[in-house]
Each structure stands twice: as C-alpha cells, then as structure tokens.
Amino acid sequence: MSSDSPEARPPVVTPVRVVIALCLFAPFVAMLWVGSYAKVDPAFIGIPFFYWYQMLWVLISTALTMTAYKLWQRDQRARRGGAK
C-alpha cells in the first residue's frame, strides 16, 4: 500500500462507508432518546411497550451491525483487490 501514488488511493469517505457509519450510529439515537419509548401502550402479549420495544431493538441493532460487517468486508476486499 505504501508504494501507491496518492492518486491511486480510493477516497477515505465513500457512500458505502457512510452507510456503515449510519448503521452503527442508529442504535445510539434510538436508545438514548428515552422519551420516544417511555410508555406502556401498545402492550405486546401483556408486556408494556417500554420493554418489548427495547428488546426489539436488540434484534434491529444486530441486523444493522451485521449489515455494517458485510459492507465493511466487501469494502475491504475491493480495496485490497484494487491495491494489488
């Protein structure tokens, strides 16, 4: 990599990387904005919204992290391929 000329280097910020960053950042917005989910209704099988919503976010954030991981892998592979 170090022998590459500066022009050959892909830019640091790319659309794919922005998507990755958003995937990783979304859970912070959702979870730290407590006011958006601090309520009892609608309940799910008797569990207040407050609880099932946060547990649902475990699944959502997992899906987001997985997406970020896949995109990152592809990004890295493309870069390594490009460098050689």
Next chain:
Amino acid sequence: MNDGVNGVALGVFIFFFLAVTVMGFLAARWRKAENEHSLDEWGLGGRSFGTWVTWFLLGGDLYTAYTFVAVPAAIYAAGAAGFFAVPYTILVYPLIFTFLPRLWSVSHKHGYVTTSDFVRGRFGSKGLSLAVAVTGILATMPYIALQLVGIQAVLDVMGVGGGEDTNWFVKDLPLLIAFGVLAAYTYSSGLRAPALIAFVKDTLIYIVIAVAIIYIPIKLGGFDEIFAKAGEAYSQTNPATGAPRGALVPGEPGQWTYATLALGSALALFMYPHSITATLSSKSREVIRRNTTILPLYSLMLGLLALLGFMAIAAGVKVTNGQLAIPQLFENMFPAWFAGVAFAAIGIGALVPAAIMSIAAANLFTRNIYKDFIKPDATPEQETKVSKLVSLLVKVGALVFVLTMDKTVAINFQLLGGIWILQTFPALVGGLFTRWFHRWALLAGWAVGMVYGTIAAYGVASPTQKHFGGSSKEIPGIGEIGYIGLTAFVLNVVVTVVLTFVLKAFKAPEGVDETKPEDYTADAGDPGVQVELPPATAGAAH
C-alpha cells in the same frame, strides 16, 4: 428463608460443580502449545480462539453471575430504572465494532497483553500506563468480590449459607471450597479453564432462561397478570422515602439518568481488563467483528432475564435483600431438581468471570507494574510465574473483602469501579485512532475524572446509606440527574483537550510512539503478525 437444606437442588448443584472442576483441570491440555511457559499461553490461551470459543468466553465473561442476580434484583426493587442494562448492552456492540479490531491488530503486532501495554507503546509514557493499570486492577477487584456475592446468594437460598448464629467458618465453608477449587484450576490451566467452562455455563443459562420465561408466566397467569401486579406494587409508597417504590415506565426526570447510565456503562464495559483479555485471546481480527454480530444474543437473554424481576413481584417473593429475589423465585417456582440446575447456572456463572478477571488483573500487574517498575529484565517464564501468583492473591483479596466487610461495601466499590474504569477511555480509544492527545494531558484528564467521580459518588446519599448511595447525581450545568461516570468522563475529555493545546503550544516533550499507522489494520497472515503461538512474544517484543 433458611428453612432446611434443599437436598435435591443441592445434589444437582454439586454434580455440575464437580463436572466443571474436572473440566477446569483438564483444560490445561486443551490445544496445548509447545511453549507453555509464556504469558501469552497462560494469560491469553495462546491467542488462538476462534469465533465460537471467543463468543462463549466473552459471553461468559461479560454476563456474570452478578448480572444475573443484580439486573432482575434492580427491577424487583424499582422497576423500569433497572432495565437500562438492555440499551447498555445494545450500544456496546456498535462501539466495539469500531475500535476493538484496531486494538487487536496493534496488540498482535507488538505482543501487547494488556491495555496498559498499548498505552505505554503508543504514548511512550510509563506514568500513563501505570495509571491505566492501577485503575484496571482497582476496578476489577470489587467485581470479583461481587461474583462471590452471587455464589453466596445461591448458597443462602439452598440453605447451606448458614444462619446468623452459626460459626463463621461453617457458614462460609461452601464458599471457601468453591473458591479454593476455582483458584487451583485457574492457576494450573490459565485462560483455557474459563474458556472451556464457559460452554457449560452458557448452555445451562440459556436452558434456564428459556424454561423460566415460558414456565413461570404460565404458572402466574400470563404477562398481563404479572405486569398488573408489578404496577400495583410499584405504586405503593415506600415508608423510607415517602415516594412510590418504582414505576413500570421511567418518568420525565428519570430519562436522563436512564440514557446516561446506558451510554456510560456501554463506554466503560470494554475498558475492563477482563473484556480485553477475552478479546485479545481471539485468533484474528475477523473473529472480533463477527462476534459483534452474534454477541447480542446475550442482550436478548439479559432482557428476558430482567423480566424475571417482575415475575418475582407477581409471585409474591418477599426478600429484604434484593439479591436473593431471583434465586428465591427459582426455588419457589421450579421443581427441586430444576432449581438445582438454575443455581448451578448462577454458581458456574460466577466462576468463569472470576477466573478471567483474576487473570486479567494479574496480567496488568505483571506487565505494567512488575516488569516496568520492579524487574525490567524478567523472562517470559518469570512473568508467567508472577502472573499465576498474583491471580491467586487477587482472588484471596476478593474473598477477604467479601467475608470481612458488609456486602454493600463490595457493591459500592463496584459502582466506583465503573466510574473509574471509564476514565481510561480517552487514553485507550483516543490512542487507537489518533496520536494528537498529549500524554501529560491524558494523565491530567484521567486524574480529574477519577477525583470528580469519587467525590461525587461519595456525596450520594440513599435512604439506607449516607455515602455511595447510588451512581447518579445532578449534572453540573444541565441540572438533570445523570450518571456520575459519564459526567466525569466529559470533564476528563475537556481537560485532556484543553491541556493538549496548552502543552503543544509550550512544546512539551512528546513520548516516542513505537506503533505505525498500518499496525492498526494488520490482520492474521500479514507479515509480523503471528497467527498462533509466537515463541515467547511476551518477552521478545521489548
């Protein structure tokens, strides 16, 4: 509570305990390396663990017996506020996805065993590295003590904890035996023992949770019934405070506390030495990223587990010590043999993290105090020997702590530990991404965070305690109630940034950085990164 010994439950408990003890000793032969006398071997399992072993190890490490007992206990005591553990563990994974792979790479390239090793290498400052090491050890000790509190809760409910009037030796004998065994196999097998036992622990835990979350609600008439009863219980006025006991949903003032606790704890979790030890034992960068996508399974489990706190209320469990609520719920609800399985799950759940924590603390002492300050020319064999001994000492220390002091002391210190460990974040994570911070500024920021956090926590009173009554307090300048650790962390960062500008303006000497930018992205297979079992990296790297 201690109405006789529950024989069947105790029998099942002892069976599982013996099984993991045998596993612990046999673990020394698992994936055995040629060079078994290096610290990489004993303290990091040869840095050879793949995705699944790492998953079990990290899960076994982060979700401790204390977690299983304390999270539902918090819900049992006050309702919604205790549920912050769930958003906290949600936020952990995107965070570690970003910084841990870099730490893995640079540590493998330079043979770092601890976070302090990295900080010293990056900033060329033994003082800063010492600060990180001491913070790590201080924060880990009470954490180990709390694992013992977890075992004690289970023993109490099984009726072998002894009453108030029994002789202290008889009373504490079961705990002493459990700890003696733990210490012996950690000494002989190192990190391999908890890694192997973690399989048993997590399998048991998952089975118990799956059964509990289906079986108990059926017996109690469904979640509607459970939450209705819990809601009723929370609205009762607590005579000590004159306020309601808790709430099903956090009210407006509690939301800041909830969010800051979740964020602060998430930032702190991977500063703990034991989390880093488990991470560095993995064999490649990919293993870590892949793990951030499967570890949330534990968060889901934690959420379900938290619901047990409501069930304990609905089932009419009445305990003065909240820590006993869940074990007591199991005892009341389950047939004796399955209660035994559940208790074994909690008991073993204490052994795994206690082993990893003592190893992590021992590694810190050996690498960053013994080798840096006492005996710089220590050989890898000597390092391993010191580490093994210190792991014993750390455990004995924790034991003495639990046996001689009130339980609340351990909990207070654990609370302080969380605040303290968060203060190492700027040096560690900052250092992973930039060299801009000045080493002296980082040290000053750390000191300010530590002092503020300690004083603020000291000043928190609760109905039962004059000091260290909780971990949240008014945030200066904002006026909302927030997690002290996070406030201290913000102060820490501000001091660090300001002083860095000042020190740079005065051209204060920077330390030597022994790392290179490409070290942070190196992966297994790249030149200079040994995939497995480097011959005594521990000594050769410096």
